[in-house]
Amino acid sequence: MAHVLLINPWAYDFTAFDLWSKPLGLLYLGAHLRKRGFRVTLLDCLDRGDPDSCAPKNEGPRKLREAGCGGYFREILPKPAFFSSIPRYFKRFGMPREKVLARLWNLDPPDVVLVTCGFTYWYPGASVFADILRRMFPRAFLVLGGVYPTLCPDHAERLGFDAVVSVADPLSVSRHLEGLLGTSLGIRTYEDFFAVPPAFELYPRLSYGVVLSSLGCPFSCTYCASRILAPSFFQRPPQDVAEEIRYLFGRFGVRHIAFYDDALLFRAESHFLPLAEYLVRLNLPVSFHLPNGLHARYVTREVAGFLKRANFSTVRLSLETAVSPWQKQSGGKVTNELFEEAVHALQEAGFSPQDIEVYLLFGWPVEEEGDVVASVLYVRSLGLVPRLALYAPTPGTKDYETFFSHEEEPLWHNKIAFLYRRGWSKLYEKLQGKEKC
Ligand code: SF4
Numbered sequence: 001m002a003h004v005l006l007i008n009p010w011a012y013d014f015t016a017f018d019l020w021s022k023p024l025g026l027l028y029l030g031a032h033l034r035k036r037g038f039r040v041t042l043l044d045c046l047d048r049g050d051p052d053s054c055a056p057k058n059e060g061p062r063k064l065r066e067a068g069c070g071g072y073f074r075e076i077l078p079k080p081a082f083f084s085s086i087p088r089y090f091k092r093f094g095m096p097r098e099k100v101l102a103r104l105w106n107l108d109p110p111d112v113v114l115v116t117c118g119f120t121y122w123y124p125g126a127s128v129f130a131d132i133l134r135r136m137f138p139r140a141f142l143v144l145g146g147v148y149p150t151l152c153p154d155h156a157e158r159l160g161f162d163a164v165v166s167v168a169d170p171l172s173v174s175r176h177l178e179g180l181l182g183t184s185l186g187i188r189t190y191e192d193f194f195a196v197p198p199a200f201e202l203y204p205r206l207s208y209g210v211v212l213s214s215l216g217c218p219f220s221c222t223y224c225a226s227r228i229l230a231p232s233f234f235q236r237p238p239q240d241v242a243e244e245i246r247y248l249f250g251r252f253g254v255r256h257i258a259f260y261d262d263a264l265l266f267r268a269e270s271h272f273l274p275l276a277e278y279l280v281r282l283n284l285p286v287s288f289h290l291p292n293g294l295h296a297r298y299v300t301r302e303v304a305g306f307l308k309r310a311n312f313s314t315v316r317l318s319l320e321t322a323v324s325p326w327q328k329q330s331g332g333k334v335t336n337e338l339f340e341e342a343v344h345a346l347q348e349a350g351f352s353p354q355d356i357e358v359y360l361l362f363g364w365p366v367e368e369e370g371d372v373v374a375s376v377l378y379v380r381s382l383g384l385v386p387r388l389a390l391y392a393p394t395p396g397t398k399d400y401e402t403f404f405s406h407e408e409e410p411l412w413h414n415k416i417a418f419l420y421r422r423g424w425s426k427l428y429e430k431l432q433g434k435e436k437c
Pocket of ligand 1: 217219220221224225226227262309318331333405
């Protein structure tokens, strides 16, 4: 049977941190390919647990390290001309290049290579791999997929891959792949896609697991690409998700599991609440994390109680801005009133103010500096921790069409680059220093 190599490339960026970051879509495809008899090999350049990985200079905060997260090994690179005005070092994050090359040299030549790319502005990693793979494995069929080719299809076509999958919805990706491989993967529904657990066994060891209990989001915020990446909203049966969590703990011994959902609490009565009940009954020694933030409007007293009882330790609420007109204009997912009710419910359930982090968008083009400062002060006035999430221009979103439709170079989507373009770096540092964001 054919040999398929899966690659998660290096991150080329000013900053990067492993916050429960795994190429989940690629791992699902790996699982389906293995099920159909393909020989599958994984090269994840961002796997900190790989024996070829090197210790980073900065391991990150203790709380995150204890939850399996941490800094990447990094090498400083010459800055692309595009970034000459950005006063920060540009780096390659992940395994040292020579170790990656040695690993590839020692591989049986693959027939097909699937390369993913998580952010539009990380495309240099995919581009470098296109060159390396072409030289090392001239007969292999090279396929590029992921967020970058979905949001920047024309740009991605120019990188030199044999095929570019410019959709991210699992069913569309599976159909493309079946066409390229000339064989059926047996994936006709979302139920089929989620019927196998992601191929985590391809990692030598895991310091955490990740799980996706639902696909997409029913909202359409003007700054977010969720609807483009997952046009249909789908929730998995809660019992299946709980069983997958039991499997992750039983097979890999992971004590920390992050949910990748965009809308975990939507229709909580038929999804999150039964799932949390299963988790409470399983009573595994596992902490759960929510890196994507929760919808405040769905955090009722019952939901908050189950978050606590099921051992969700990292609770983040997505407020984005406390300025009411901007909340409405961007899609109306939250109001300050709903937010305060959610905070109250969480505190009643036993979460301390220090356990509740609040995402605020920083650098969003519709806002002025005063709006962000007002939002930070509002969050602080409730005794909570604001976490500034740097805005990154995202192609396909309404805000991108409004403010950046003329931009073609994906490097400009980099959030640090945009911070400097907006001239807000000083304010960011000031707030970051004060708020420890
Ligand atoms: S609610 Fe969150 S995930 Fe959904 S569209 Fe808005 S920002 Fe994106």
